[in-house]
Amino acid sequence: MFALRPDRFRPASAAGGAGQRRGTPDARTGPTATVEVFVDGIPVRVPEGASAAAAVLLAGSPLIRETPVTGAPRLPYCLMGVCFDCLAEIDGIANRQACMVPAVPGMRIAPQRGARVAFRS
Amino acid sequence: MSCDLAIIGAGPAGMAAAVEAVDLGLSVAVIDENPAPGGQIFRGLEGAAGDAALGADYAAGLPLLRAFRALRIGYRPATTLWHLEPEEGVLSLLAAGTTSELTAGRVLLATGAQERPVPIPGWTLPGVMTAGAAQILLKTAGAVPKGRTVLAGQGPLLWLLAAQLARAGAPPALILETRPKGRLAEALRAGGLLAGAPLLAKGLALLAKTRRIPRLRAVTGLHAEGTGHVRRVLWDGGATECDTLLLHEGVVPATHIPLALGLEHDWDEAQRCWRPRVDAYGASSHPRVAVAGDGAGIGGWQAAVAAGRLAALDAARRVGRLTEAGFARRAGPLLATRRAALALRPFLDALYAPPGWVLAPPEDATLVCRCEEVTAGQVRAAARLGATGPNQLKAYCRAGMGPCQGRMCGATVAALIAEARGTTPEAVGTLRPRAPYKPLTVAELARTG
Amino acid sequence: MRDDSFDAIVVGGGLVGAAIAWGLQRQGLATALLDEGDVAYRASRGNFGLVWVQSKGLGAPWYQRWTRASAGEWPALAEELGARSGEDLGLRQPGGVHLCLSEAEFADRAARMERMQREAGNYPYAYRMIEAPELREMLPGLGPRVVGASWTPYDGHANPLRLLHALHRAFVAAGGAYVPNAKVEEGHAAPRDFAVTAGGRRFAAPRIVLAAGLGNAELAPRFGLAAPVRPQRGQVLVTERAAELLPMPTTTIRQTQEGSLMMGDSMEEVGFDLRQTPEVMRQIAERAVLSFPWIGQLNIVRAWSALRVMAPDGLPIYDQSARFPGAFTANCHSGVTLAGAHARLLAPMIAEGALDPMLDPFTAGRFDVRAAS
Numbered sequence A: 001m002f003a004l005r006p007d008r009f010r011p012a013s014a015a016g017g018a019g020q021r022r023g024t025p026d027a028r029t030g031p032t033a034t035v036e037v038f039v040d041g042i043p044v045r046v047p048e049g050a051s052a053a054a055a056v057l058l059a060g061s062p063l064i065r066e067t068p069v070t071g072a073p074r075l076p077y078c079l080m081g082v083c084f085d086c087l088a089e090i091d092g093i094a095n096r097q098a099c100m101v102p103a104v105p106g107m108r109i110a111p112q113r114g115a116r117v118a119f120r121s
Numbered sequence B: 001m002s003c004d005l006a007i008i009g010a011g012p013a014g015m016a017a018a019v020e021a022v023d024l025g026l027s028v029a030v031i032d033e034n035p036a037p038g039g040q041i042f043r044g045l046e047g048a049a050g051d052a053a054l055g056a057d058y059a060a061g062l063p064l065l066r067a068f069r070a071l072r073i074g075y076r077p078a079t080t081l082w083h084l085e086p087e088e089g090v091l092s093l094l095a096a097g098t099t100s101e102l103t104a105g106r107v108l109l110a111t112g113a114q115e116r117p118v119p120i121p122g123w124t125l126p127g128v129m130t131a132g133a134a135q136i137l138l139k140t141a142g143a144v145p146k147g148r149t150v151l152a153g154q155g156p157l158l159w160l161l162a163a164q165l166a167r168a169g170a171p172p173a174l175i176l177e178t179r180p181k182g183r184l185a186e187a188l189r190a191g192g193l194l195a196g197a198p199l200l201a202k203g204l205a206l207l208a209k210t211r212r213i214p215r216l217r218a219v220t221g222l223h224a225e226g227t228g229h230v231r232r233v234l235w236d237g238g239a240t241e242c243d244t245l246l247l248h249e250g251v252v253p254a255t256h257i258p259l260a261l262g263l264e265h266d267w268d269e270a271q272r273c274w275r276p277r278v279d280a281y282g283a284s285s286h287p288r289v290a291v292a293g294d295g296a297g298i299g300g301w302q303a304a305v306a307a308g309r310l311a312a313l314d315a316a317r318r319v320g321r322l323t324e325a326g327f328a329r330r331a332g333p334l335l336a337t338r339r340a341a342l343a344l345r346p347f348l349d350a351l352y353a354p355p356g357w358v359l360a361p362p363e364d365a366t367l368v369c370r371c372e373e374v375t376a377g378q379v380r381a382a383a384r385l386g387a388t389g390p391n392q393l394k395a396y397c398r399a400g401m402g403p404c405q406g407r408m409c410g411a412t413v414a415a416l417i418a419e420a421r422g423t424t425p426e427a428v429g430t431l432r433p434r435a436p437y438k439p440l441t442v443a444e445l446a447r448t449g
Numbered sequence C: 001m002r003d004d005s006f007d008a009i010v011v012g013g014g015l016v017g018a019a020i021a022w023g024l025q026r027q028g029l030a031t032a033l034l035d036e037g038d039v040a041y042r043a044s045r046g047n048f049g050l051v052w053v054q055s056k057g058l059g060a061p062w063y064q065r066w067t068r069a070s071a072g073e074w075p076a077l078a079e080e081l082g083a084r085s086g087e088d089l090g091l092r093q094p095g096g097v098h099l100c101l102s103e104a105e106f107a108d109r110a111a112r113m114e115r116m117q118r119e120a121g122n123y124p125y126a127y128r129m130i131e132a133p134e135l136r137e138m139l140p141g142l143g144p145r146v147v148g149a150s151w152t153p154y155d156g157h158a159n160p161l162r163l164l165h166a167l168h169r170a171f172v173a174a175g176g177a178y179v180p181n182a183k184v185e186e187g188h189a190a191p192r193d194f195a196v197t198a199g200g201r202r203f204a205a206p207r208i209v210l211a212a213g214l215g216n217a218e219l220a221p222r223f224g225l226a227a228p229v230r231p232q233r234g235q236v237l238v239t240e241r242a243a244e245l246l247p248m249p250t251t252t253i254r255q256t257q258e259g260s261l262m263m264g265d266s267m268e269e270v271g272f273d274l275r276q277t278p279e280v281m282r283q284i285a286e287r288a289v290l291s292f293p294w295i296g297q298l299n300i301v302r303a304w305s306a307l308r309v310m311a312p313d314g315l316p317i318y319d320q321s322a323r324f325p326g327a328f329t330a331n332c333h334s335g336v337t338l339a340g341a342h343a344r345l346l347a348p349m350i351a352e353g354a355l356d357p358m359l360d361p362f363t364a365g366r367f368d369v370r371a372a373s
């Protein structure tokens, strides 16, 4: 589980609640602008420049994907494009390497559960 | 599109090479899969330079980054190289779902390093990640682990991260150092202390900053446990609760593309990894391709900057933009800088040599290939059956066939084969990766050309 | 150097050699299977995995029959290997289609299939030309450009890497000696008396089977045989895993046991050149998207090129040396398809010491212009 840095972002005044700002910028410690994205449908604010994988970690999701081999849960492991354990569905596109995709306002990130469905008749 | 020099990777080596090459009048293109320049070490620097928690060394990258940003070159962020034909110098690229080609007189691979995999039981559990990953979160997402964090492993990055987390208000609860007993004596014998004194002083200062964090030394038998998420980390003789386990056993060159190109490689016994064979200026075994920075052997960012500039000089000399005399004049100081930056390496390599149980996990049930979920036991069995190297082994049991294409398991598989067949990783050899180096969709490929 | 004595030596541990070695060991012959190391020209690691019948043997009905026989042996092979190695070889033989993307292709194909049936004579050869509307019912998400397909009930596919692994495992479990890092460079040949040196050891046996794929071209003449095979490059693309969708394989697209979509495979005359080329990869991708547009969104996670083992007429080569009886060659470019026949039909013949007359047309003598005239 990850949280915004206490030295840089003031903690939210109240916990939970859809649309709640998880962190409020603090002017003393540099750029702290945030963007809102949706992780599995739930809004979460993440600093500008963070990746979609970071958003999933900040959202506290239990997993970002289930492996297609055994269904085991995974979260990002390397965050630098090496391990491919961050494959997620981003804005409707399956199996994207979430650690290489910058979070942008309104982005929708959903976990990748097992093998993707390529076609529905 | 064509250029004199195509640089893959906008880390210290790539940025420095670009700056130098432009100065020498070469036309330059820089390709990087990340959305901003900086590479691993200076990742997110433009947004977080003022951040005290990250330390002075981080901000030291700013002048280079600014010089790079000021260049009028074809810098292509968020772009992946998925194929390279070295004979004709043709690069196949993918950016925002569109493929394109670029022709280059010379290609410099400055693709840096990756963290060495630490295949312990439970390392695929959510909540277990690399120390580098936590550092990236700190730099680019202003995020720190919540709850009880344990750091396990060894190496300079581990200490740096401990200090950074502490400064960011989230100090780790415990550091489990895996450095075996007796390594310090070996390291002292490896030498380099005198020439490396300034770097050593920096390192010791760093250690001092993490003094207050509890630690255990010479830990073995590391293990992560939990259902659905890591809850406990265990080691021989102990265990503790944790919410996040961060692993680190140093970094190794990212050899994926050099190996795919069939460049000659040498086994680096000190760093227990393969590195492309290059001369003093980064020239590889292929006449059109050079490799610079950590991708050619781990040396840190200062060495990488020097290596990048040297590779640029070499590129300029080859197309007649630099006379031999001019080359020698410029190269001399850079060679000296790099020598100084590398002085402490023998000491560090000996001090932080990964223990055998990290290189070849002893327990058969341990997952080795995270993508295809292949265990150490399956790899051993395939090696005993007759797989003498990772390529035949991949055919036998799929290790290395998933989306990461063996980046995570390749070295472990080779070490296990060596163990099972009574030989050395050097004799076992490497995977031969193929294109696409990074996935692209069928539709994206279909539209190429 | 001391001789290691065996009943048979098989040179080449690819699909052909391993199938024969397993077949020999299964007959009770102590067999040594000599192979190169980790990096070698090894078609068995790079193929497409079809157990394919419908297009084999135009103008050569004996090849059609041999292929059909092999497809018929496959279920027993898969079951036996599965039981002995614990591997599911993923054999599926639901029939298969060859998609036609234009009226011209369709007409061509129809003529070809008609001729195949005619040449089959009294040996039944069932096929149908299926037009787009009916085909759409059979195959989900077919592209608008597809005008039809040829279909036969005999076609199928399997997991070729599991096949290779299972053959090696079953062979070793039955007592066979699989020896990697043992490239055969030289040998001694006399009737029913052979010896080779490889990997620092010497192996002797009254029988030797040359199944070294492309290596056979060089090896065969040393044993009184000929194997004029050449490399033909094929490139293949593989996607990430997808939920199961394709009920049957096509000539160039199949969904694997794991769910990946496999797309192949080019035929390029480029000699011993294993490079991949973006343009050929693109053509393969384009044809796949035209056939099934939904494949377009899938990520390609792997791709490769491999060299087929091709005789001048594309048919297999099987021979016993007249000068050195006991020396055999086996070469083919469909080692997956023919694995059933190699393990269960050819190996017993080799064990007996004589190839069945049905294999006579496969002699390399057919390429000898003087002999033929």
Ligand SMILES: Cc1cc2nc3c(=O)[nH]c(=O)nc-3n(C[C@H](O)[C@H](O)[C@H](O)COP(=O)(O)OP(=O)(O)OC[C@H]3O[C@@H](n4cnc5c(N)ncnc54)[C@H](O)[C@@H]3O)c2cc1C
Pocket: C011, C012, C013, C014, C015, C016, C017, C018, C034, C035, C036, C037, C040, C041, C042, C043, C044, C045, C046, C047, C048, C049, C050, C051, C052, C182, C183, C184, C185, C211, C212, C213, C214, C215, C216, C219, C233, C234, C235, C236, C264, C265, C306, C307, C308, C309, C330, C331, C332, C333, C334, C335, C336, C337, C338
């Ligand atoms: C792209 C492609 C697609 C294909 N698709 C299909 C398909 O769908 N269905 C199908 O049935 N077939 C297919 N094939 C063909 C099939 O892969 C081959 O027919 C089969 O693998 C050939 O097997 P082999 O054992 O003769 O050759 P190989 O697999 O090449 O094996 C030869 C072996 O001999 C060893 N060797 C060579 N020289 C020596 C020596 N001197 N000493 C010791 N060992 C030696 C090599 O190391 C190797 O292991 C395809 C091939 C390609 C390239």
Ligand code: FES
Pocket: A053, A076, A077, A078, A079, A080, A081, A082, A083, A084, A085, A086, A087, A097, A098, A099, A100
């Ligand atoms: S977390 Fe490893 S590739 Fe994204």
